[in-house]
Structures are given as C-alpha cells and as structure tokens.
Amino acid sequence: QRISAWQDFARRLAHEIKNPLTPIQLAAQELDETYDGENEAYRKKLEHARAIIEEEVATLRRLVGEFSSFAKLPRADLSPSDLCDLAHGIQDAVPAILEDVGRGTPAPVEVRVTCATEPIRVRMDPMMLKRGVDNLLRNAIQSVYEAHPSGGGEVLVRAYRTEASGFIEVRDNGPGISRENWDRVFDPYYTTKTEGTGLGLAIVKKVVLEHGGQVRLDRAPEGGARFSIELPLMDSP
Template identity: 30%
Template sequence: MLRTTGRSLNTRLILGFLLVAIPAVAVVGAISFYALRDLTSANQGLQEISRSLEAVRALEGGVGRALMPVGEFVAYGASGQERLFEARIGEIESRLQGCGNTACHGVSAQPREMAQGLVPYFRTIRDRAASVFREDTGSADRIRLFREITGQGREVSRQLEHMSSALLARVESLQEKTQQVYQRAWNLILGATALVGGFAVLMAYLMSRKLARPIRELVSGTRHVMRGDLNHRVTVSERGEIGELMGSFNAMAQEIDEHRGRLERLVQARTAELEQAHESLMRSEKLASIGVLASGVAHELNNPLTSILMNINLLMEEVEDRPDLHRELKRVGDDALRCQRIINDLRDFSHRRELEIGPCDLNAVVSDALGLISRQLRLQKIALTRNLPDRMPCVLCDPDRIRQVLMNVFVNAIQAMPEGGTLSVGTAFQEGRAAITVTDSGPGIPSDIRSRIFDPFFTTKAEGTGLGLSIVYGIMEEHGGRVEIDSAAAAGTAVRLLLPTQEGYE
C-alpha cells in the first residue's frame, strides 16, 4: 500500500486545537493574573482600613475614659485619680504610638500622619492635667484647666472623626476600584472570548477547507469510477492519512482497471470458445443430416452406376473397330468412374465407422502420408520441408483415419500450387495437444469463403466434390481434436491439426 510521510490527521487536529487553546488559556490566565493582583491589593487595603478603624474606635473610647479621672478630681477632689489618669493616658499614648506605625496602618501614609498629628494634643492634655493635680492650683484654675483639657479632648475626637471619615472614604474608593477590576476583567474576558472564538472559527474554516478539498476530489474520482472511467486518477496533494487514502484510491482504480481488462479478455476468450463450440455443434448437426442424406443417395446410385460401368465396358469391347464410337463410350465411362468416386466419397462421409484407437507414433504416420505424395510433389515441382522432432508425446488415434486426413489436406495444398511452390509439414506439442501443421505457399483462401470451407459439397474447384475438408473435420472431431486454418491472401494457408495426447485420453 502507498505510504506518505507528513503529519497525520490526528496530529493536525491536535495542533489546530492547541493553536486555539493555548492563546485562549494565555489570555484568560493573563486577565486572571492582573485581576487577582488588583483584587489582592484591594483586599490588603481593606484589611489595613479595618485595623485603622479598630484603632480609631479604641482611641475614641480611650479619650473619654482618660478625661473622667480629671473631672472626678476637679468636681469631688477624689484621691487616686491622678494615678488612674496617668495609666489611662499612658495607654492612649501607647496605642497612639502603635497607630503611627505600619503594623496598624500598613503602607498607607495618611493614617500615620493623622495619628502623629494627635500627639501634641495628648501632650497638652497631660500637661494641663498635671497642673490640675498640683496642690497649689486653685479651684478656679483647675476649672479653667479642665475646660482646656475637655477642649483638647473634643479636638482629638474631631480629629478622630476626620480620620474615620478618611478611612471610610478609602473604603468606598477600594470598593469602587474592586468593582472596576471586576468590570474590567469581565470586559476583557468577553473580548478575549470573542477574539478566541473568531480565531477558532477562522481555524475551523481553514482546516475544513484544507480537509474538504481532497475529500471533494476523492468524491469526484469515485463518481468517475462509478461511471466506468477507470483511467481517472486523483492528484495526491496531501500527506498523512488523507494522502494515503488518495494514493490507495488510485491504486484501487488501477487494480480495478487491470482486473476489468483481465475479465474482458477472459470473457472474450470464453465467448470465442462458446462461438467455436456452437459453430462446431451446428456443423456437426449439419454434417449428420447431410450424412444421412448422402448415405441414402450413395446406396441408391451405386448399384445402377455399377451396372452402367459394366455395360459400357462390354460395349467398348464390341466396338473396338469403330474408333469414334469407342472414344465416346470411353468418355462416358470416365464420367461414370468420376460419379463412382463421388459416391465413394459420399460413403466415406456418411459412414462413420468405429475408430481403431491405439498408441501411435505421429511422426511415422506423417512420414507414411508424405511418402504417398512424394512422386506427385516432384511432378509439380513442389519443395517439401519437414520439421518432425524426435521427441513427441504418444498419441492415441486411428492411424489409417489420420492418414486419410493428412492425404486430404496434402491434396488440397498441392492443388493450391499448380505452378509449384513449397509445402511445409511439421509436428509439435502445443497447449497440451499434439499438433500437425501443413503450410503451403499458394494464393491463400479468400476471406469471404473461409467460414464455408468445412461445409459439405462446397468447393471452388471445377472437378472437386467439396467433401474433403468435411471428412477431415468429421474425423478430427471423432478423435476429440480440432482443425484450425490460418490463411491470408497471397500468403498461403496453414492447416493445424490438434490431437489429444495419451494423457489427454486418460
């Protein structure tokens, strides 16, 4: 089977899929990476804001709690309030110091700056509170200082509210950014999907065209073959399975064409054999019918003709002294003898006596028959060429009847060369049969009468009976053989007698 090199159909489909899948995965991966990066950044910002808001709420509560001991001391002069204030204000300063570093606010600069801006306020509150708690400070001064402290506390609360507002504004900004990230990612995914889809459609179209073209050519080639055009071939323009399929189609068409040629030749040969068998059957039936008629005619004419010949001979003896009458009687006697020969031919034609079959040396039979015509060949200046191989298979036949066949064929050949010529006689082993070939250098048999040469009583000779070749045909048929004649105008005639060998009879 024809093999082609190149990428297989399966490989092409995989490559086509990869050409679509890899860009799609790359685009979706890139979009996902950038979206995840932005979302991670937004999430980190939200975590920072969450910590900042917790710190701000803690500071708001701590400021009020830190000022309560000062108020208690101013109002009631309660002891121990200074230590409580110091503890609470120290806690606030510690928390404020923590809110000023990245542990609380991450990388955001604004919360740190706002936290550092509160330090002076708490320093002022601490200083004013220290003055309040001194023993030499009067009541009026303590009240004034407490008012200043509460004013500073309100300012701190206002700053903390401002910080909360800034943090909430940042939350809204991050939410908007997150929404934008989602929207941008969605738009990019839709765009990438459309782009990859268009690319996939384009690749599918190109691949379908590339695959459909050779398939259409194969379909066209199949239709040509169906219409009987077995010489049609497709052009192998592809590799892989498609190319192999196209090559296999061409090989199949060629094999079908060769098989059809062999089948046609076989049909022609069988048809010729059937025609020959039919012709042989028709000729046999015709010969049988004519043989019955000839047998009756010969029987009815032979007795009176014998009487006529006897009386003519008696009359010729009585009129020997009258030459003119004797000459006429002799002419009548010769005609009667000719009629007797015709009757004898009719008897030979009609009487199919039983063959005396036995092993026979075919070359010896041919040599005997040639010996009988050797004198006539010399008289008519006909050269004889023999080709009798030493090793010939044994033939089972009736030698007398085969000799009769040969004599009829030899006589026809000699009569075809009245001015001399060449007679060639040979034996051979052909197609499992023994063959005797007799060839003359005469004018040949005209094509318009070749189909009639075996018909009884058909002759082109003035004195012929037309039974010679009919007798030849009948005897050869009785032996299970056949007669073949090959003749061409001005090229002579070759008569081939085919007889079964001893193995053929067995």
C-alpha cells in the same frame, strides 16, 4: 449430429447414383457393338458417343466412391501414439502422393516434413488420422501446382506440441483461401474447385472430431493456406 446427417445423405446418394451406372454403360456398349450397318459416319458417331458415356460413367463411379467413403467413416479406434510417428509415415508417402497429384505436371514441388525432438503423445487412430492429413497434403500440393506452374511450390507438414496440445499442420505458398470461405470449407459438398465433391475437408473434420480435437484454417506465413489439427496431449505418467 450435423455430420452424421450428411453421412446418411451421402450413403443414400451413392446408392441412387451407383445403381443405374452399369445398365447405362452396358446399353452404350451394346448399341456400338451390335450396329452392323455400312454407314461409316454413323459408326464413328456411335463410337464417339460410347467413349463419352464410358468416360462420364467412370467419373460418376469416382464420385460414388467418395460419397461412400465419407458415409462409411468408422469410429476412431484410439490408442496411445506419437504424432512424430505419424509425421514420419507422411514423409514416406510423399513421393507417391506427388506422383499421383502431379501427374502430367512437370513443375517440382518441395514438400518438407518436420517434427519436434521430443515425443508428442496423444490418443489417436493412426490410420484414420493419416488419412485426414493425407487429404490436407493433397489439397496443398494441388494449390501450389496451380499457383506455381513453373516451379517454386512449397508445402510444409509440421508436428509440434505446446504444454497441453499436440499439433500437426499443413501449410503452403499457394494462392490461399479467401477469408469469407474459412468457415465454410469444412462443410460437406462445399468446394471452390471446378472438379471434386467438396468432401475432402469434411472428412478431415470428421476424423479430427473423432479424436476429440479441433481443425482450423488460417493464412500461412508463406501466404497460402495453413490447416492446423490440434489434439489433447496424454496426461504425463
């Protein structure tokens, strides 16, 4: 119920922010394009102001996109699946994620994806759960880039099972997360980053709850953060 309330808030916030963005951008463009004076210094100020406005409008549009994405999270369409198939899909996506997250950062990051040899049968929505794991992976890569700017960053995505549960965990050798923040990181809009909305981990939690599972945070053996998603195994046939 609490997450549903946050989703409703995100929906209304996205609507209120989105509406004035286009008029603001158009007004800035019109001011710049209709000035026909000969004051070159003033023209440069107009161009500079327009560039700033357009950049900030683009930032707000990205934020609106994140708010809308959180607000529109669908109900999970669960079906029998193998967590190892999900892990293999994550493996295929790693190069694109590294290129996206590490844009402008030459330091290499090693991302390993492993899975148990036996099937890990759970009921899941593959696309929805992949989105949640993708968020965790992106966060981990960002963390190790910051902690190891010259290289040496490592991220492990591991799928495994116990007698009653299937797990997929994402852990890294980044700076980790302070213990006092462990209970808050999944709250919508809570973030310790200078940029971002604090919705990434809230989306992960919502996705996992839709699967009847749990997500936990603790310290990884490598010293960074470890996020573990636990899902109930399907009954054996």
